[in-house]
Amino acid sequence: MATTASQTGKEENKKRVEIFDTEENLAIDLAKYTADLSDKFCKERGAFTVVVSGGSLIKSLRKLVEVDSIDWSRWHFFWVDERVVPKHHEDSNYKLAYDSFLSKVPIPPGNVYAINDSLSAEAAADDYETCLKHLVKTNVLRVSDSTGFPKFDLMLLGMGPDGHVASLFPGHGLCSENKKWVASITDSPKPPSERITFTFPVINSSAHVALVVCGSGKAEPVQMALNKTGSVPAGSVSAEEELVWFLDKPASSKL
Numbered sequence: 213m214a215t216t217a218s219q220t221g222k223e224e225n226k227k228r229v230e231i232f233d234t235e236e237n238l239a240i241d242l243a244k245y246t247a248d249l250s251d252k253f254c255k256e257r258g259a260f261t262v263v264v265s266g267g268s269l270i271k272s273l274r275k276l277v278e279v280d281s282i283d284w285s286r287w288h289f290f291w292v293d294e295r296v297v298p299k300h301h302e303d304s305n306y307k308l309a310y311d312s313f314l315s316k317v318p319i320p321p322g323n324v325y326a327i328n329d330s331l332s333a334e335a336a337a338d339d340y341e342t343c344l345k346h347l348v349k350t351n352v353l354r355v356s357d358s359t360g361f362p363k364f365d366l367m368l369l370g371m372g373p374d375g376h377v378a379s380l381f382p383g384h385g386l387c388s389e390n391k392k393w394v395a396s397i398t399d400s401p402k403p404p405s406e407r408i409t410f411t412f413p414v415i416n417s418s419a420h421v422a423l424v425v426c427g428s429g430k431a432e433p434v435q436m437a438l439n440k441t442g443s444v445p446a447g448s449v450s451a452e453e454e455l456v457w458f459l460d461k462p463a464s465s466k467l
């Protein structure tokens with residue numbers, strides 16, 4: 213059972229907060245939310261562009277693999293950030309998503325866009341950006357009319373205990389990067405230190421963003437992000453259609 217903040221009049225334009233008694237119920241609702249958007253975009257444009265983070269978000273996608281109605285052949289799958297390690301390294305977000313999700317659903321392998329793991333962080337970021345620009349040219353990926361940045365249909369993001377999203381960390385200069393679509397970082401405070409990450413203009417040009425946050429250890433940054441009582445990167449996340457926060461009770465305990 214979820215409590216929607218919009219029922220309490222807290223809804224701001226294009227932002228909704230859903231609070232769940234358990235992570236299990238959150239995962240069930242997240243699967244339905246994602247499947248509904250997949251149906252919508254597959255009907256509207258014959259494709260569905262989905263971006264995931266690493267971390268515990270992938271575990272919360274487990275119920276999605278049980279949804280029979282999804283047309284996986286239309287999915288195009290991306291990462292909002294990735295560690296610059298070999299694809300099958302234990303720190304790889306590709307490996308994390310493959311083992312828990314991609315290996316269980318029939319998304320065409322050519323529609324799964326992993327980084328080129330033979331490149332340096334900087335070259336891998338440029339290479340990923342080139343890949344996105346090609347997908348814009350071939351109309352797989354839309355561009356936002358208002359920002360000119362790529363407009364993914366759905367981003368499914370986690371948030372760190374310091375309020376970071378993707379690999380955009382508090383106080384890091386990358387949080388204000390407003391030209392690049394994909395940037396590299398070599399001093400990530402969360403190991404491993406070398407990563408690539410989408411920038412905020414790309415994240416915030418998404419049609420839909422789901423910020424999935426569980427556990428009492430994140431209650432403080434959730435409160436800071438939602439009540440604007442402090443600046444954490446997650447507080448800067450927005451979406452062109454709708455941003456939905458999926459919280460379990462412990463993560464919402466300071467709201």
Ligand SMILES: O=C(O)[C@H](O)[C@@H](O)[C@H](O)[C@H](O)COP(=O)(O)O
Nearest residue numbers: 265266267268370371372377378
């Ligand atoms: O590559 C990464 O490290 C992730 O993309 C990162 O942004 C993650 O989403 C947060 O750190 C939350 O991770 P947890 O949910 O596991 O705390």
